[in-house]
Amino acid sequence: MSMRRAAFLSLLAIAACGPCASAAPEGPRLGRAASAEEIAGWDIGIEPDGSGLPAGSGTAEAGAAVYAVKCASCHGERGEGLSAEELVGGIGTLASETPTMTVGSYWPYATTLFDYVRRAMPPAAPLSLSNDEVYSVSAYILYLNTIVKADDELNAKTLPQIEMPNRDGFIQIYKVP
Amino acid sequence: MKRGRRTQAGGEGNVAGGGLIDRRVFLGAGGALAGALAGALAWQRPVWAETGEPAGPSPAMPPGVPAAMLAPGKPFSNYGQPSPFEKRVIRWISANSEVPGNGISWCPLHDLEGIVTPNGLHYERHHNGVPEIDPARHRLLIHGMVARPLTFDVASLLRYPMESRLVFIECGGNSNAGWNPEPIQSRVGHFHGLVSCAEWTGVPLATLLSEAGIEKDAKWILAEGSDPSAFSVSIPAKKAMEDGILALYQNGEKLRPENGYPMRLVLPGFEGTSHVKWVRRLKAVKSPVMTRDETAKYTDILRSGKARQFAFVIEPKSLITAPSPGMKLPGPGLYQISGLAWTGHGKVAKVEVSADGGKTWGDAALQEPVLNYCFTRFRMAWRWDGGEAVLQSRVTDDKSNVQPTREALIAARSPNDYFHYNAIVSWGVSPEGTIAHVYA
Numbered sequence: 001m002s003m004r005r006a007a008f009l010s011l012l013a014i015a016a017c018g019p020c021a022s023a024a025p026e027g028p029r030l031g032r033a034a035s036a037e038e039i040a041g042w043d044i045g046i047e048p049d050g051s052g053l054p055a056g057s058g059t060a061e062a063g064a065a066v067y068a069v070k071c072a073s074c075h076g077e078r079g080e081g082l083s084a085e086e087l088v089g090g091i092g093t094l095a096s097e098t099p100t101m102t103v104g105s106y107w108p109y110a111t112t113l114f115d116y117v118r119r120a121m122p123p124a125a126p127l128s129l130s131n132d133e134v135y136s137v138s139a140y141i142l143y144l145n146t147i148v149k150a151d152d153e154l155n156a157k158t159l160p161q162i163e164m165p166n167r168d169g170f171i172q173i174y175k176v177p
Numbered sequence: 178m179k180r181g182r183r184t185q186a187g188g189e190g191n192v193a194g195g196g197l198i199d200r201r202v203f204l205g206a207g208g209a210l211a212g213a214l215a216g217a218l219a220w221q222r223p224v225w226a227e228t229g230e231p232a233g234p235s236p237a238m239p240p241g242v243p244a245a246m247l248a249p250g251k252p253f254s255n256y257g258q259p260s261p262f263e264k265r266v267i268r269w270i271s272a273n274s275e276v277p278g279n280g281i282s283w284c285p286l287h288d289l290e291g292i293v294t295p296n297g298l299h300y301e302r303h304h305n306g307v308p309e310i311d312p313a314r315h316r317l318l319i320h321g322m323v324a325r326p327l328t329f330d331v332a333s334l335l336r337y338p339m340e341s342r343l344v345f346i347e348c349g350g351n352s353n354a355g356w357n358p359e360p361i362q363s364r365v366g367h368f369h370g371l372v373s374c375a376e377w378t379g380v381p382l383a384t385l386l387s388e389a390g391i392e393k394d395a396k397w398i399l400a401e402g403s404d405p406s407a408f409s410v411s412i413p414a415k416k417a418m419e420d421g422i423l424a425l426y427q428n429g430e431k432l433r434p435e436n437g438y439p440m441r442l443v444l445p446g447f448e449g450t451s452h453v454k455w456v457r458r459l460k461a462v463k464s465p466v467m468t469r470d471e472t473a474k475y476t477d478i479l480r481s482g483k484a485r486q487f488a489f490v491i492e493p494k495s496l497i498t499a500p501s502p503g504m505k506l507p508g509p510g511l512y513q514i515s516g517l518a519w520t521g522h523g524k525v526a527k528v529e530v531s532a533d534g535g536k537t538w539g540d541a542a543l544q545e546p547v548l549n550y551c552f553t554r555f556r557m558a559w560r561w562d563g564g565e566a567v568l569q570s571r572v573t574d575d576k577s578n579v580q581p582t583r584e585a586l587i588a589a590r591s592p593n594d595y596f597h598y599n600a601i602v603s604w605g606v607s608p609e610g611t612i613a614h615v616y617a
Contacts, residue, residue, distance in 0.1 A: 024383030024418075025338040031319070031327030031388050038328070039320050042458060044407060045399055048467050074275050083275040095482030099593050101473070106484075109467045116469040119407035123276045123305050126405045170476065174487040176396045176413055 044127070046115035050160030053114065057155035058136025060143030066133045067140045070122050079103075079144045088144045091165050104145025108170060110162040114138045135159070192539030195532025196560035198511075200542035203556060221510035221561075223500035226611065268298055269367050278306025278405070281348070283370035286498050286517065292343070292544070292552035294373035296428050301435045302348050302371065304406035304470075308455055312439040315403070317385075317423070321460035324390025331439050334425065337380040342422065342445060343551040345519045347372035347491050349448040349475040352598040355583065360614040365501040369602070372519070374552035375428050375436075377443045382421035386414075386459070395461035399468075400442055403457035411465035412444060412451045416489070420445050423456070445550035446521030447489040448597070450475050480591045491521030493580045494599040495528055495555070495572035506610035509563040514541070518553045520574035525553040527573040532559055534567035534603065534617040535582070541570070566606040567617045583616055 034042075046052040068077075075081060079088035079102075090100025099105075103113055118134045120126050129137070135154045142148045147162065154162075190199045224230050259266065266288040272280025284300040294300075301307075312331040320326035351371035354361040361368055386398075391414065398417055401409040412421075422443040425432060432438040437454030444451045450470055465471065465487070477485040495518035500506060518525045524547055529538035544554035555570070572580045581589070583600040605615035 024381045024387060027337040027380065027384045027388055028333075029388055030333035030336060031325070031329050031385070032333075034318055034320060034326040034328045039318065039326055042318050043320070043460065045401065045409060045458075045460065045466060045468075047462070048464075083273060094478065094484075095480070097593075099478055099482065101478065103473075107469075107473050109472070112467050112469055112472055115466075119409075120305065120405075120469075123279065123405070126305065126407070169482065170472070170484050170486040171479075172487050173485050174413060174489050177415055 044119055046111045046118070048109045048111050048160065050111060050156055053111070053156035053159060054131045055156065056131030056135055057153050058132050058134070058139050059153055060136070060139040060148060060150045062132075063136035063138070063140030063143070066129070066137045070129065070133075071137065074122075079141060087141050091145065094166065094169065102145070103141055104147060104165065106166050106169070108164055108167050110138070110142065110147075110159055110164055113141060114159060191560075193531060193533070193537040195537070195566050196562055197530055197532050197537075197539040198558035198560055200540060200557065202558045203513075203542050219510055221507060221512055223504035223506055223512065223612075226503060226505040266298070268301065269370070276305065278303055281350075281371060283367050284373045285364070286366040286370045286372075286496075287364045287501050287503065288366070289498070290515065290554075292374055292517070292554050293428065294375055296375070296430065296433050296436070299373040299375060299427070299433070299436055300346075300348065300371045302350075302449060303404065303435070304408050305404060307435045308404045309434065310403065310439060310455060315439050315457070317440065317456060318458045319385060319389040319461075320458070321399070321462050322392040322395035323386075323461050324392070325388075327385075327389045329385065331425070334380055334423065334440070337384060339378055339380055339425075340422065341376055341378040341426075342420075342443070343374060343376045343546075343548055344443055344445045345372060345374040345491075345550065345552050346443070346449050346452050347494075347519070349450055349488075349596045351449075352494075353595050355598040355600055355602075356587075356592060356594055358592070360616050362502060362614055364503045365496060365498055365602075369496055371449070374519070376426075377422055377424040378426035378429075379422045379424035379440070379443070382417045382423055382442070382459075383419075385423060386418060386461070389461075391418075391461050394463055397462050397465050399458070399460040399462055399466045400451070400453040400456055401458040401460075402437075402453050402455040404455050408453060408470065409466070409468045410450050410453065410471050411462070411468065412442070412447075412453075413487075413489070414461065416444055416447065417442075417459075444489075446491060446523075448475065448491055448521075451489055475596055477590055477594045477596050479594075485590075485597075488597055489521075491519065492597065492599040493520035493522065493525075493572045493574045493578045494518070495525075495570040495580055496602040497530070497568055497570050497604060500568070500606070500612050501604055502612050502614050504612055506561055506606065506612070508610065509561050512559045512561055514557040514559050514568065516541075516555050516570050518555055518570070518572040519551070520572065520576075520578065521550065522574050522576040522578055523549050524575040525555075525572055526575040526577075528553070528555040529571045529573075530555075530557040530559075531569045531571070532566045535569055535571075535601070538571065561606070563608060565608060567615060568604040568606065569601050569617065571601050
């Protein structure tokens, strides 16, 4: 191989490498192509722009009943916290001497609430709530925090548009190049 | 070593006040020094206060040969276990009463030596228990901003070129009792033991991400575990590509279930949450996904009300594991202070020890090997005169980061912070030889 060709190939390698900064060994390339259908079944995450949110909808009015059955025994009747942490209150306290950090006061994105409830709650049966139930119970928790009204409908379009009180409350320490 | 002769307390070989002695005492070459010291006072060792174990040698030799020599011993074992006499060396479990799988178990740092954590004692943090995963059914999916979404099974991954690295993993919530206004009184492992160090072996993440063709604009990767909380966090793609490992082995054997079997991420120097266990999915994305465990948790509230987020890199930290609370010094004499130091920025460059609450410091001996992103064991000789003392250690890493005082850390953050506590730790020694956690 000529020097020039070698230099050209190494340039190509750098260009194709994206965020790669290391010379990782080449593997045997045994990865199996994943189809769109397979990925759809696996990708349960919700992103701040709403991507990943499923069809369905719910309101706080409907969510109160879901919450009473699925959540209240650990988080308290109105999200005040019992064996599990409080979910409600504290808006405006973060800069005080006794900040109260809850979904309402601290969480920067409403999409995070949907994502976490769906994949992790209730602990005895994660991923067991229907999409409508997750929308509803998310709406109820936001309603208890006075962030949405009792009859506001949450769905894949409206949920990501909710502006959480602490949306701009975070300072990213790790600097992404 | 000239500065070492500026002795406050006086005495042969002192390097700092309160009886700290030149580290050359541990070297063969320091024979004259050791001889002079040993002539003056005998080596002692701290003992557990409540067990009443004898501090020194037994007064008399047991008569004759031991009974164990007179009959055949136990047969071979398929998998060895610690001696029954070491039964009390265990992880301390602290979990939610209603959700027993949500909690922690503390590594008993006070009972261990060296730098490698035995697999059965590696700390645990689970959000909803340990999943039992059949490796034949487990898959890793790499997708999102990649040219070729791919799945990998365990059998295939075992055919990839691997690498091994000794890496500590520390929970972002380790030592958080340090934020309490009053010093907590418990053994060192029971409030600093959410950190452990093991040799991890696996496939470089860069190999797999390159095979999938990760895109240039994919700055973050969502990593998701296949546990019953689908634990997930966003990690920087740059870090994953630099030195991230998809680990399959822990200290030579396959990962323990509680450490992510059959596969977990290892991101050297980053806090524990990013080392996602039971990992099933890596999704290349443009910006962080803002999961619950990178917003609501593992963030540091400041006085301003703003919060530090993505504070991944473990700041330099050290502590003395012996002597430590719960132990007792049986009497004046020479003691070997032993402790651990680590930093997520690279290597430990220096550990200093103080016996007078930080007024004067002497350099500790660093035990080889001293490696990037690994525990470093340090040792210091100390002549205890039977008076009050306050023992501390302070690490400086090879990027010149210094472990802060508690006062400085709280000033920089807030007393309401809950995570990422790395301040200097102080043990108060009483004239009776008891040891208490103090704020000094």
